[in-house]
Amino acid sequence: MSDSIAALMVQGTTSDAGKSVLVAGIGRMLARRGIRVAPFKPQNMALNSAVTLDGGEIGRAQAVQAQACGVTPSVDMNPILIKPSSDVGAQIIIQGQAKMNLDAIGYHEFKKMALPYVLESFTALSKQFDCIIIEGAGSPAEINLRENDIANMGFAEAADVPVVIVADIDRGGVFAHLYGTLALLSPSEQARVKGFIINRFRGDVALLEPGLRWLEEKTNKPVLGVLPFLHGLNIEAEDAIIDAHSAVKNSKIRVVVPVVTRISNHTDFDPLRLHPDIDFRYVGKGESLANADLIILPGTKSTRADLAYLREQGWDKEIAKHLRYGGKVIGICGGLQMLGQTIIDESGVEGEAGTSQGLGWLNLSTSMQAKKTLRQRQGCLTLNGQTVSVHGYEIHVGQSQVTDAAPIELDDGSVDGALSADNQIFGSYLHGLFDSEPALALIIQWVNDEQIAPQNMMQMREHALDRIADAIEAHVDLSSLGIATAPSYRKDRVIADGASL
Known part of the structure; x- marks a missing residue:
């Protein structure tokens, strides 16, 4: 496949940094160019799940990402799904089927046996598709979870795939998040990181330039793009409940x-x-x-x-x-x-x-x-x-x-x-x-x-996925990773758009 890579992993500085939506957006962008692309998440912890055509269970986010890529969801797209049943216990789903219930200590031991399942599913997808866009889980810098990791850098090292790290600027502390995350990785993991993406920025990106230059100088890693805060974007959440409530005037x-x-x-x-x-x-x-x-x-x-x-x-x-x-x-x-x-x-x-x-x-x-x-x-x-x-x-x-x-x-x-x-x-x-x-x-x-007025949820989701892909086309330079960008990409572009990635 010319002008593209076989796989790219999106990791984040925190949960809800924008990994799920970024994977969906990149998948949609590549699918629009005729590239056979699929999503993949080695390990997902979520109570929002979906059922595949062959009767397996995967994270809901991977089903949405498959929709973005224009492909049928499969159990290989999320080989390990963890569904918490209490504060200390969870059901473990392997390649679509519930296999066991474990507490946190038990799962820590299980991870030693989980990597072969993850790599088997990744290999199966790699044989079917030109490109795999991979989503990490949480943060790769969780020190207590790094041993036998299969969700972030442990998988990236085992599968030998490049990584980009995304951070949410709307929460504040974005430069500390990115710099600190990179610093907590091993030398080989740091070398695997090809750049950063800053998410949910409001305003003129020129205001960020001093910080972007500092980050690039300190880390020797490029900032690949700054994505805007996309107002009114509606896409299914991986797990967190969107609980903001505004009373609807004249509601029925x-x-x-x-x-x-x-x-x-x-x-x-x-x-x-x-x-x-x-x-x-x-x-x-x-x-x-x-x-x-x-x-x-x-x-x-x-x-x-x-x-x-x-x-x-x-x-x-x-x-x-x-x-x-x-x-x-x-x-x-x-x-x-x-x-x-x-x-x-x-x-x-x-x-x-x-x-x-x-x-x-x-x-x-x-x-x-x-x-x-x-x-x-x-x-x-x-x-x-x-x-x-x-x-x-x-x-x-x-x-x-x-x-x-x-x-x-x-x-x-x-x-x-x-x-x-x-x-x-x-x-x-x-x-x-x-x-x-x-x-x-x-x-x-x-x-x-x-x-009530008619509302087509499928059309709404399709529109949201296209908006994400459009934002990535315009604001992120993936050409250095082997993914050609649209001609409209310009790093100093003024960002003004207005729900968020």
């Missing part, structure tokens, strides 16, 4: 989601959070669910523990009051399980073994099983006598026995979820349910008989 519906301790796949709610007709907010510890038309119980990695947490917050009583006054409630995945009669975990699949009484508003009982259900789904949702198409994916260990009516009929003839006899509550195992424009419109009608 108020929706709240209680944030439980192990909330998973909160990207389910992006279509609601981003809709101009919906006043959406997350409710955290010590806050109230009051003043909502619709309460949605989200998915969780620890259903019984988070059900107990929900009760500790008094949210069960608030939901009961909400229902007495005619409000509507939806449960997604773990939220569906909470709405039922009992949750049985005899083998301790999700934590301590035992049985919990559910909230009791749906006629279903759930038993946790060791084998996880992973599959993509499509079918039809019926509410208030109207039927629309839906699509999504299932990720759950619970199997539910349901006697309530099922609101969703799937294409294979099976059914999903439960709908209460009084038509106030329904639940589903489908993540991504709200992505469907007709389904979202029908659900809002079911809540309060309102009509």
Whole structure:
């Protein structure tokens, strides 16, 4: 492949420095040039995950990056996925399948055995694609995590790939972050770093020039570019919840989601959070669910523990009051399980073994099983006598026995979820349910008989990915790495654009 490299790894000075979005943007940029490119993240710790066509589980960010590259997501794009189930324990997913639960010490030992899986997946992708854009995890300068590292420099050294380091200037301290990160690396790792990228800058880059010159002189590494703070950019978060709430004037519906301790796949709610007709907010510890038309119980990695947490917050009583006054409630995945009669975990699949009484508003009982259900789904949702198409994916260990009516009929003839006899509550195992424009419109009608404006989430994501690629084309010089840049690149360009990389 001419004018390009076989692989490039993007590492960051911190979590949320912009690694995920930068990988997506570079992937989109190369794909637009006709290069066969794929994303790769050796190790990911996240509760937002996606299901591949062959029934495997990977980080949600890698699925978005695959979309950016115009390719089908595969388990090889994220061979090690860690899903925390408590502050000290996590489920370990290897090449798409849940294999074990480990505490932090146990995982530290497991890393010695994990590298072969990572390299096997990387090799498999390298045989299929011209170029692999790799995302690191956290920071390569975490001293306590460097032994047997497979997420950052440990992988880069083993696979012999070049590295760029990205830092977020919007948080402050960007020069200390970059200089300090490089200084904490070994000599061979420092040599592997080909340059820096500064992310989320607001204003005229000329104001940064003294700092850029100092950094280049002190490190002997080039600043490859300064990316602007891109206002209004909407792309699915890898894990962190985007919790900023601004009341929507003249909203047609108020929706709240209680944030439980192990909330998973909160990207389910992006279509609601981003809709101009919906006043959406997350409710955290010590806050109230009051003043909502619709309460949605989200998915969780620890259903019984988070059900107990929900009760500790008094949210069960608030939901009961909400229902007495005619409000509507939806449960997604773990939220569906909470709405039922009992949750049985005899083998301790999700934590301590035992049985919990559910909230009791749906006629279903759930038993946790060791084998996880992973599959993509499509079918039809019926509410208030109207039927629309839906699509999504299932990720759950619970199997539910349901006697309530099922609101969703799937294409294979099976059914999903439960709908209460009084038509106030329904639940589903489908993540991504709200992505469907007709389904979202029908659900809002079911809540309060309102009509909302159409919103195409796929088009919104595509537009966001193109904006990121455009910014990289304009503001980052990757030619020194063998990736040709667009003619519009100019390092002294005035940056003015206005959500962020």
